[in-house]
Amino acid sequence: MTQTTTPNWIEASLAIECAHRIVIVAHVSPDGDAIGSILALGNALKLRGKDIDMAVDGGVPDFADFLPGACWVKTGLDTGDWDVMVALDSSDVKRLGRCGAYAMAHSRTIINVDHHPSNTYYGHYHIVIPAAVSTTEILQRWFVRLGIPLTVEIATPLLTGLLTDTIGFRTDNVRAETLALGQLLIDAGAPYAEVVQRTLNSKSYRAILLWQRVISTARLEEGIISAVVLKADWQSLGYHEETDAGLVGYLISTDEAKIAVVYKETENGSIDVSMRAKLGFDVAAVAVALGGGGHVQAAGANIPGSVEDVVSRVQPMLRAALKR
Ligand code: 5GP
Ligand code: MN
Numbered sequence: 001m002t003q004t005t006t007p008n009w010i011e012a013s014l015a016i017e018c019a020h021r022i023v024i025v026a027h028v029s030p031d032g033d034a035i036g037s038i039l040a041l042g043n044a045l046k047l048r049g050k051d052i053d054m055a056v057d058g059g060v061p062d063f064a065d066f067l068p069g070a071c072w073v074k075t076g077l078d079t080g081d082w083d084v085m086v087a088l089d090s091s092d093v094k095r096l097g098r099c100g101a102y103a104m105a106h107s108r109t110i111i112n113v114d115h116h117p118s119n120t121y122y123g124h125y126h127i128v129i130p131a132a133v134s135t136t137e138i139l140q141r142w143f144v145r146l147g148i149p150l151t152v153e154i155a156t157p158l159l160t161g162l163l164t165d166t167i168g169f170r171t172d173n174v175r176a177e178t179l180a181l182g183q184l185l186i187d188a189g190a191p192y193a194e195v196v197q198r199t200l201n202s203k204s205y206r207a208i209l210l211w212q213r214v215i216s217t218a219r220l221e222e223g224i225i226s227a228v229v230l231k232a233d234w235q236s237l238g239y240h241e242e243t244d245a246g247l248v249g250y251l252i253s254t255d256e257a258k259i260a261v262v263y264k265e266t267e268n269g270s271i272d273v274s275m276r277a278k279l280g281f282d283v284a285a286v287a288v289a290l291g292g293g294g295h296v297q298a299a300g301a302n303i304p305g306s307v308e309d310v311v312s313r314v315q316p317m318l319r320a321a322l323k324r
Pocket of ligand 2: 033089133134
C-alpha cells in the first residue's frame with residue numbers, strides 16, 4: 001500500500017483508463033457528498049464506456065433520488081469482481097460498510113478518494129485532499145485530468161456534494177475557488193435552485209417531530225450543547241436508523257455553545273456520536289480518539305455501549321477539547 005499524502009493522480013488515472021469493470025462505493029448512510037460523488041463518477045465513467053457498478057449500504061437517500069443515475073445504485077453487493085474499486089468520501093474501511101468490504105475483497109486495485117483529514121490511506125492509490133470542501137470538488141479536478149466533459153449528469157451530483165458539505169457555502173473552509181467551482185457547475189447546467197430545494201431546504205414532517213423531541217433534551221453546560229436521540233424516538237416515527245445529521249448542525253448555531261454533540265442510540269445498541277465545533281475548536285481529534293473520524297469542525301464516531309456510558313465517556317473529552 002502506498003502511504004503518502006501526495007495525490008496519486010497519475011497512477012489512479014492510469015488504473016481507471018486500463019480498467020474494464022469498476023465498482024464505486026462510498027460511506028454507509030450516504031450524505032449528499034457521498035451519493036453525489038458516486039453518481040458523478042459513475043456517470044462520468046459510463047461516458048468513457050466502462051462497465052460500472054455503484055453500491056452503498058443504505059442505498060440512495062430519498063432526498064437524492066432526483067439525481068441522474070440514482071436508480072442504478074445498488075444497496076448491496078453479493079456477486080461480481082472488478083478491475084478497480086473506487087472508494088469515495090470515506091475515511092476508513094469500516095465506514096464503507098458491507099458494500100465496501102465485498103468490493104474490496106473482489107477488486108484488484110483500490111483507489112481511495114476523500115477529503116477527511118482522518119483518512120487512513122487504505123487503498124493502493126490515494127487522492128486524499130483535506131483542503132477540499134467536498135469529495136465532489138476532488139472529483140471535478142480529476143475529471144479535468146481525465147479529459148471528461150462536464151455534462152449536466154455529472155455537474156448536478158458534483159454540485160450536490162459541494163452544496164451539502166459546505167451547507168450552502170457557509171462552512172469556514174469555503175474559498176474563492178469554491179464559489180468559482182459552483183459557478184462552473186451551474187454554468188454546465190446543474191440546477192442550483194432544485195439542488196438547494198431537494199437537499200438543504202428539505203425536511204419531512206416526521207423529521208420535524210423528531211427535532212421537536214430531540215431539542216427538548218438539549219442541555220448547555222460549560223460551552224457544550226448536547227442532545228440525545230433514543231432508539232424509541234426514531235423507531236416510533238418509522239425511521240430505519242438513519243435520522244437527521246442536520247440536528248447537530250442546528251445546535252451548533254447556539255451563541256453560547258462552542259461545541260455541539262448529538263448522541264443517537266442505534267439499532268444494535270451502539271451510540272452514534274455526531275459532533276460540531278465552532279472555529280478555534282477541534283472535534284476531529286476527539287472523534288479519532290473514539291475510533292471515528294471527520295473534520296476539525298464536524299466529526300463523528302460509533303461507540304458500543306449505553307447512552308449513559310457513552311455520554312459520561314465523551315463529555316469529559318469534549319470539555320478537554322475546549323481547553324486545548
Ligand atoms: P455527521 O455528524 O454529519 O454524521 O458526520 C460529520 C463528519 O464526521 C463527516 O465527515 C463524517 O464522514 C464523519 N463521521 C461521522 N461518523 C463517523 C464514524 O463513525 N467514523 C468515521 N470515520 N467518520 C465519521
Ligand atoms: Mn464529504
